[in-house]
Each structure stands twice: as structure tokens, then as C-alpha cells.
Amino acid sequence: MNARRCADVIVVGAGIVGAACARALAQRGLEVQVLDDYRGGATAAGMGHLLVLDDNPAELALSAYSLQCWRDWAPRLPAGCAYRNNGTLWLAADAEELALAAAKQQRLSTHGLDCELLGAAALRAAEPALRADLHGALKVGGDGIVYAPNVVDWLLAHEHIRRCRAQVVELDGAAVRLADGRRLAAGAVVLATGIDAGALCPELPLTPKKGQLLITDRYPREIRHTLVELGYVKSAHQATGPSVACNIQPRPTGQLLIGSSRQFGSRDPGIDGTLLARMLKRAVHYVPGLATLNAIRCWSGLRAASPDGQPLLGPHPHRPGLWLALGHEGLGITTAPGSAELLAAQLCDERPPLPVAPFLPQRLLPEAADA
Amino acid sequence: MKRAYDLAIIGAGPAGISAALAAAASGARIALLDDNPVAGGQIWRDGPQVRLPALARRLRAELAAQANVDCFAATRVVALAGPRGLLLEDEQRGWRLDYARLILCTGARELLLPFPGWTLPGVSGAGGLQALLHGGLPVHGERVVIAGSGPLLLACAASARRHGARVQRIAEQAAWSTLARFAAGLPRWPGKLWQSLRLLDPAYRGASHVIAALGRERLEGVRLRQGGQIVELECERLACGFGLVANTEIAQALGCALRDDAIAVNDWQATACDGIYAAGECTGCGGSELALLEGSIAGYAAVDEHARAQALWPQRQRWQRFAEALRTSFALDPALRHLAAADTLVCRCEDVPYAALAGHAGWHAAKLASRCGMGACQGRVCGAAARTLFGWSRPAPRPPFTPARIATLLELDDEQEPPCAP
Numbered sequence: 001m002n003a004r005r006c007a008d009v010i011v012v013g014a015g016i017v018g019a020a021c022a023r024a025l026a027q028r029g030l031e032v033q034v035l036d037d038y039r040g041g042a043t044a045a046g047m048g049h050l051l052v053l054d055d056n057p058a059e060l061a062l063s064a065y066s067l068q069c070w071r072d073w074a075p076r077l078p079a080g081c082a083y084r085n086n087g088t089l090w091l092a093a094d095a096e097e098l099a100l101a102a103a104k105q106q107r108l109s110t111h112g113l114d115c116e117l118l119g120a121a122a123l124r125a126a127e128p129a130l131r132a133d134l135h136g137a138l139k140v141g142g143d144g145i146v147y148a149p150n151v152v153d154w155l156l157a158h159e160h161i162r163r164c165r166a167q168v169v170e171l172d173g174a175a176v177r178l179a180d181g182r183r184l185a186a187g188a189v190v191l192a193t194g195i196d197a198g199a200l201c202p203e204l205p206l207t208p209k210k211g212q213l214l215i216t217d218r219y220p221r222e223i224r225h226t227l228v229e230l231g232y233v234k235s236a237h238q239a240t241g242p243s244v245a246c247n248i249q250p251r252p253t254g255q256l257l258i259g260s261s262r263q264f265g266s267r268d269p270g271i272d273g274t275l276l277a278r279m280l281k282r283a284v285h286y287v288p289g290l291a292t293l294n295a296i297r298c299w300s301g302l303r304a305a306s307p308d309g310q311p312l313l314g315p316h317p318h319r320p321g322l323w324l325a326l327g328h329e330g331l332g333i334t335t336a337p338g339s340a341e342l343l344a345a346q347l348c349d350e351r352p353p354l355p356v357a358p359f360l361p362q363r364l365l366p367e368a369a370d371a
Numbered sequence: 372m373k374r375a376y377d378l379a380i381i382g383a384g385p386a387g388i389s390a391a392l393a394a395a396a397s398g399a400r401i402a403l404l405d406d407n408p409v410a411g412g413q414i415w416r417d418g419p420q421v422r423l424p425a426l427a428r429r430l431r432a433e434l435a436a437q438a439n440v441d442c443f444a445a446t447r448v449v450a451l452a453g454p455r456g457l458l459l460e461d462e463q464r465g466w467r468l469d470y471a472r473l474i475l476c477t478g479a480r481e482l483l484l485p486f487p488g489w490t491l492p493g494v495s496g497a498g499g500l501q502a503l504l505h506g507g508l509p510v511h512g513e514r515v516v517i518a519g520s521g522p523l524l525l526a527c528a529a530s531a532r533r534h535g536a537r538v539q540r541i542a543e544q545a546a547w548s549t550l551a552r553f554a555a556g557l558p559r560w561p562g563k564l565w566q567s568l569r570l571l572d573p574a575y576r577g578a579s580h581v582i583a584a585l586g587r588e589r590l591e592g593v594r595l596r597q598g599g600q601i602v603e604l605e606c607e608r609l610a611c612g613f614g615l616v617a618n619t620e621i622a623q624a625l626g627c628a629l630r631d632d633a634i635a636v637n638d639w640q641a642t643a644c645d646g647i648y649a650a651g652e653c654t655g656c657g658g659s660e661l662a663l664l665e666g667s668i669a670g671y672a673a674v675d676e677h678a679r680a681q682a683l684w685p686q687r688q689r690w691q692r693f694a695e696a697l698r699t700s701f702a703l704d705p706a707l708r709h710l711a712a713a714d715t716l717v718c719r720c721e722d723v724p725y726a727a728l729a730g731h732a733g734w735h736a737a738k739l740a741s742r743c744g745m746g747a748c749q750g751r752v753c754g755a756a757a758r759t760l761f762g763w764s765r766p767a768p769r770p771p772f773t774p775a776r777i778a779t780l781l782e783l784d785d786e787q788e789p790p791c792a793p
Contacts, residue, residue, distance in 0.1 A: 038732050038733070038735075038736055040735055040736075040739065044735075044739050149739040149740060150740065153740065165732060214777075214780075215745075216777070217747050217774060218747075258777075269767075270769075271450075271769055271770055273450060273451070273452060273453075273458070273770070273780075273783035273784075274783060274784050274785065276770075276780060276783060277780055277781050277782070277783035277784035278784055280777055280780055280781055281781055281784065283777075284777065284778075284781065290777050291776065291777050291778035291781070292776060292777075292778065293776070293777055294747075294774040294775060294776060294777075295771055295774065295775055295776070295777050295780060296746070296747050296749060296771070296774045297745070297749060297769065297771075298769055298770055298771065299769060
């Protein structure tokens with residue numbers, strides 16, 4: 001490729017992960033060119049729920065580290081980013097789920113995270129809008145919410161970052177070809193285009209998990225924490241069929257953002273009415289008063305899921321010069337800061353802040369690609 | 372609850388009423404849906420201060436006499452439900468309606484363009500002021516300025532005067548020469564001669580448009596450009612009619628093709644989707660005479676009475692020429708796209724000023740960055756304004772098409788719940 005060197009690093013994709021990577025690299029003094037086609041992806045569609053998940057030690061380490069980054073960023077985030085450290089309540093509907101909550105508390109506490117087991121009465125006092133017969137909840141105090149599209153703009157506002165609207169149609173090591181025929185080169189290319197990465201890098205084992213969300217009109221605030229049913233973990237990990245779980249998030253506007261659903265294999269952006277209704281049924285089951293509120297919008301998005309549920313962060317094993325930061329499934333907004341630090345540390349030959357092995361792309365790309 | 376009909380008609384304005392009456396003789400079971408409390412649409416909006424035209428009263432009486440037409444007033448279409456189904460909501464409940472054929476008579480809404488001061492109390496759309504007058508708004512003795520483009524301004528002025536307002540100015544943006552040509556052609560259409568005479572109204576000015584609404588807490592006056600001059604008039608009300616935007620959201624969701632920002636139809640008023648017809652302002656603005664004819668044609672076609680539908684084609688053609696004359700005579704001056712100042716609100720739901728939108732790549736990017744269009748009006752007002760201001764494309768509509776109770780959306784789950792364990 002006869003390419004013009006335009007920067008030290010080209011980041012393809014200006015979602016939250018690409019933006020965080022660009023920022024982390026720029027802070028190390030590198031000149032970064034960000035290319036994005038403005039089609040919008042999971043960053044625009046997601047709930048912006050910042051939460052610690054602990055299905056395995058790697059996920060817990062990355063999400064807990066990232067949450068700390070978010071809390072460090074918080075004082076500097078502009079108002080439009082709508083950051084709130086409102087905490088998550090994991091709702092236990094029965095004794096079995098309360099036991100799950102207790103086990104989760106154990107794991108999070110061991111990791112040094114702020115969490116508290118609420119009994120039925122304490123839960124009612126914390127969130128009176130919830131149905132009265134719940135057994136309790138685990139409160140994770142460090143969790144929060146954010147409006148990710150505006151965080152992207154904040155992250156990219158850096159003297160070493162240039163952002164340009166361009167569609168990349170081909171990757172060639174540390175160079176890219178654009179739809180208008182131009183070729184740009186750099187010391188490295190970071191691919192951070194989520195589920196759309198398959199078009200440029202077909203060997204990536206990413207599958208779309210479609211989600212649908214609904215937002216209500218503005219109402220006087222009655223819910224303070226993000227409310228998630230403990231069954232969420234079960235539902236999110238279901239291997240094939242569509243699933244729904246109660247996830248209710250109070251926005252600073254007074255609106256309620258309601259999720260969540262998972263559908264495998266669909267790339268249709270349209271709203272699946274049946275699944276939407278089932279998702280809302282879960283939410284109304286936990287907060288009966290929701291039934292009378294007005295919904296004003298629904299939308300969908302695609303999570304980019306890797307086979308083992310962990311993102312791919314690091315060098316592409318068979319394409320020298322190409323680095324990957326993708327495959328975050330539902331945790332891209334939460335783990336963008338940690339993902340960016342892991343990627344930048346590897347790219348700059350620094351000691352990473354966390355063990356990097358669980359996230360290395362080579363675990364999922366063992367054989368040489370045909371290309 | 373779920374009900375099934377041979378034919379569903381969305382919208383009970385002139386086109387919808389006329390479609391229902393044309394189709395009714397076939398004996399088909401017909402549902403006529405409208406989100407207003409009574410049939411009539413925007414042009415025949417009923418209310419305490421209203422004396423409807425004889426034609427409107429006659430059509431409403433005929434409609435009431437049809438045993439096979441069920442009229443559902445104050446009923447909104449919330450979403451599509453299955454391949455031939457609609458999710459509806461009224462004051463009491465959400466329910467589903469299945470249809471074999473569908474006629475879209477969803478009408479049009481006013482195009483509201485932002486200019487400094489347009490959000491002051493006392494400023495409204497021209498159609499909006501008419502609706503307020505029909506609803507009983509007292510304007511007796513108030514000074515009113517009407518600005519914008521098209522015959523709606525004259526109709527609005529007539530309504531305001533009937534209610535005792537003093538119309539200070541009717542500011543039409545089209546040039547005098549264009550207006551003269553339009554007026555000279557009016558006698559070609561029955562009943563339109565009077566309109567040409569109204570252009571002699573002493574308050575009427577061509578080549579004039581609003582620059583700003585003036586006032587602190589509420590409207591105190593208006594600044595206009597009249598030809599080459601800037602004039603200021605004191606007034607209590609300003610009504611602006613910049614034109615109409617076809618309501619195409621449901622049609623788009625169904626997959627119907629659009630043409631010139633309206634639903635595309637063929638000679639039978641059939642859309643690109645099998646079994647779905649459209650008539651009236653949602654297929655392009657042309658006035659109530661055209662809407663009535665299109666409605667009849669759609670109604671006949673939808674019950675396979677093709678000869679009766681075809682018999683109306685020549686009349687429709689005549690009124691289509693009138694619509695075309697309207698379109699060319701009252702095309703918006705590009706200057707109207709540049710009235711807003713940096714701090715002029717474009718999105719009233721979310722308080723988004725012009726400066727927060729300008730410079731974005733498109734509607735989606737602007738919306739994500741500024742929250743424009745994320746409010747309860749779902750971008751109906753600011754989205755149409757942004758298309759005019761910036762030339763951005765129309766986003767694909769998503770349910771709910773109108774704000775709807777969550778309880779209503781629960782009706783979308785039509786599959787049997789798995790049986791519970793004993």
C-alpha cells in the first residue's frame with residue numbers, strides 16, 4: 001500500500017472504546033487519528049449503566065478497575081455526560097436469589113468493593129416503588145450511569161487527537177484504505193468498531209446479541225438506584241434463545257430507561273414487539289407502577305459478543321500492525337477506560353495495570369488467517 | 372382485547388370519512404380510527420365555538436348512519452402488531468385490531484420553523500391558532516399578525532376575525548407576481564374564486580416574512596421584512612403557517628415508499644405495500660376537495676369496486692392541478708431557513724438551541740449530541756424543522772408512534788404464555 005503516514009496511531013471507530021483508546025494513547029504523547037463513519041453503534045444505543053460484573057475473575061478485575069477510572073473521571077466530565085454514582089440494586093425475588101446476592105457480596109467485598117446486603121424492609125425503604133414481596137437486594141455502591149455519546153466527545157477533545165469522518169474499507173497491517181480511495185498509514189492501527197469489525201476482519205469470532213430499550217416521559221423521581229433482577233445473570237448467559245430481564249435505570253432527566261433483552265443472530269434494527277412486551281412485563285413485575293407511565297421511545301442495538309464473553313484487547317496475532325479493542329458485549333461503556341489502559345500499555349510496552357492474558361486476541365484466533 | 376375488521380382506516384378527516392363512506396356500501400366491516408375526540412380532522416375540527424360547514428355536517432351524519440362502520444375516536448395507533456395488525460390506545464385501554472386491508476388517512480401537521488422569539492407565549496402555528504379558536508380561546512379585541520405562506524393564512528385570518536380579533540397583517544412570503552399568477556388561475560376550480568378576492572384584503576402583503584417575535588414574558592410585537600423594508604407591529608398574537616408536513620410515520624413503518632416527503636400512491640391510491648392504500652394530505656398537500664376525492668377512490672379500491680373508483684379519476688386530476696398550483700406558488704423562500712439565531716430553540720421539549728445542531732453531520736449525530744428530538748413530541752416538530760433547516764434525511768420511525776402507556780405495549784405479546792408448573 002502506498003500510504004501516507006498520518007499519525008502515530010490510527011483508531012478506527014469512535015465509539016466509547018475507540019475514544020477511550022485514542023485518549024489513553026494521546027495521553028502517552030502519541031499523535032492519534034480517529035476515523036469514524038458516523039453510522040453509530042452500541043455506544044449510542046446502550047444504557048450507559050456502569051456496573052461491576054463478577055461472572056469470572058477477569059471480568060471482575062476489568063470492570064472494577066474501570067469503575068474506579070469512571071469515578072476518577074467524574075469531576076471532570078461535562079454536565080452533558082450525565083454521570084451519576086447512583087449505585088445498583090441487585091433484586092432478590094426469593095430465598096434462592098437472596099443466597100445468590102450474599103455470595104455475590106462475598107466476592108465483591110473480597111475484591112474491596114463497596115456493597116451492602118439489604119433485607120426486605122431495608123429494600124422497601126430504599127426503593128418504595130418496588131413490589132412489596134421481594135426478599136432483599138445487594139447494593140453495589142460504586143456503580144453508576146453515564147450518557148456515553150457525550151463522553152466520546154469529551155474523550156476525543158485532546159490536542160494529540162484528530163477526528164475525521166471516513167469509512168475504512170480495508171485494513172493492511174498498520175495502514176488503512178478509505179472508501180474514497182485514500183490510503184493512510186501509521187505506526188499502528190487500532191480496530192474498535194464493535195460488531196461492524198467483521199466487515200474489515202472476517203476472521204474475528206464476533207456474534208451480534210441484539211438488545212432493545214425503552215425510555216419513558218419525564219416524571220417526578222421515585223426511583224434512585226439502577227434496579228436489576230438477579231435473574232439477569234441467568235438471562236444474559238442463556239446460550240441461544242431470546243431472553244429478557246428487569247433492568248430499570250433512572251436518568252437525571254426524570255425519565256426511566258427500561259431494559260433488557262438479548263436476541264441472538266439478528267441484525268434487524270427493527271423493534272420486536274413480542275420481545276419488547278416480555279421485557280416490559282419483567283419490569284412491571286418488579287415495579288408495578290410503571291404500567292401507567294408513558295413510553296416515548298424504543299430503540300435497538302447490537303452487542304458484539306465473543307465466544308468466551310471477554311473482549312479482545314491487544315495485537316492481532318496474524319496481522320502485524322493491527323491491534324484490536326472490541327468484543328465487549330454488554331460491558332463496553334463500563335469497561336472502556338480499563339480496556340483502553342490495557343491496550344495502550346501493550347502498545348507502548350508498559351506494564352499493564354491488570355493481567356492481560358484473559359483478553360489477548362490470540363486466545364480466540366489460534367490459527368493463521370487465510371489473508 | 373383483539374378485534375378483526377375487513378378494512379381499517381386510520382384518520383377521520385375528510386379523506387378518512389370519505390373513504391369509509393365509499394367502502395361502506397360493500398358491506399365490509401370497517402373500523403375508522405382517529406386520535407381526536409370527534410371525526411373531522413384538522414379542517415373540520417369541532418368545538419364549542421364551531422359551526423361546521425354543511426358538507427362536514429352531512430358527511431358526519433352519513434357516517435353515523437352506517438351500521439357496518441365502527442368509529443373509534445380518541446384512539447391512537449401506537450405500533451404495528453403482527454403482519455396485519457395495529458396496537459391501539461384510548462383513554463381506557465390498549466387493544467389490538469387486525470385488518471385485511473388498510474387505508475392511511477393520517478393527514479399532515481404544521482411545519483413550525485424556528486425564529487427568534489417563536490417560543491414566546493402568544494406565538495403559535497396558523498393551524499394551531501385555528502384549533503385554539505375552535506376550542507374556545509377568547510381573542511376578542513386582540514391584535515393578531517399572521518405570517519407564512521399559502522391559503523391557510525387567509526383561512527386563519529377569517530377565523531380570527533370571526534372571533535373578534537383585529538388582524539393587523541397577513542404576511543405572505545411569496546412574491547406579488549407569483550400571487551397574481553396564482554389568483555388569476557383560481558376561477559378554474561369551483562369555489563376558489565372567492566379566494567382570489569381575499570387577496571385584496573387590506574392587511575395582506577406579499578413578499579413578506581417574519582424575522583422575530585418580540586416581547587419579554589409574552590408576545591408584544593413582531594418584526595417583519597416587507598419587501599425591502601423592516602417593519603415592527605405591536606400585537607398580542609402571532610400565527611405562523613410555513614406549510615404542512617405529511618404524517619408518514621405509520622406508512623414508513625409498514626414499508627410504504629415515500630415520494631417528495633409524502634406517501635407514494637398509484638392511480639388507485641394504493642401504496643407500494645399490498646392491500647394498503649393512502650389518501651388525503653398524507654399523500655401530498657392538496658386541500659380538502661382533493662382529500663375527499665382521494666378518500667373515495669381509496670375506499671372503493673379497497674373493496675374492489677374499481678369502476679366506481681375510476682369514475683372519480685378526472686375530478687381528482689382537476690384538483691391535483693390545484694394542488695400543483697399551490698405547491699409551485701407557495702414554495703418556501705430559502706431565506707426562511709436562516710431566521711434562527713444561535714440561541715433560538717429548535718427543540719422545545721429538550722431546550723436545544725440552533726447552535727447545538729448546526730455543524731453536525733446529520734440528524735442522528737445531532738440528536739445523540741444534543742438530545743434534540745428525544746422529548747415527548749418524538750422529534751415531530753424539531754425533526755421536520757431540522758430537515759428544512761439543514762436538509763437532513765428523515766429517520767426511520769420506531770414504535771411507539773405516539774407516547775403510549777407501558778400497559779398498552781404489554782399487549783404486543785400475543786403468544787401464549789408457557790403453562791405454569793402445577
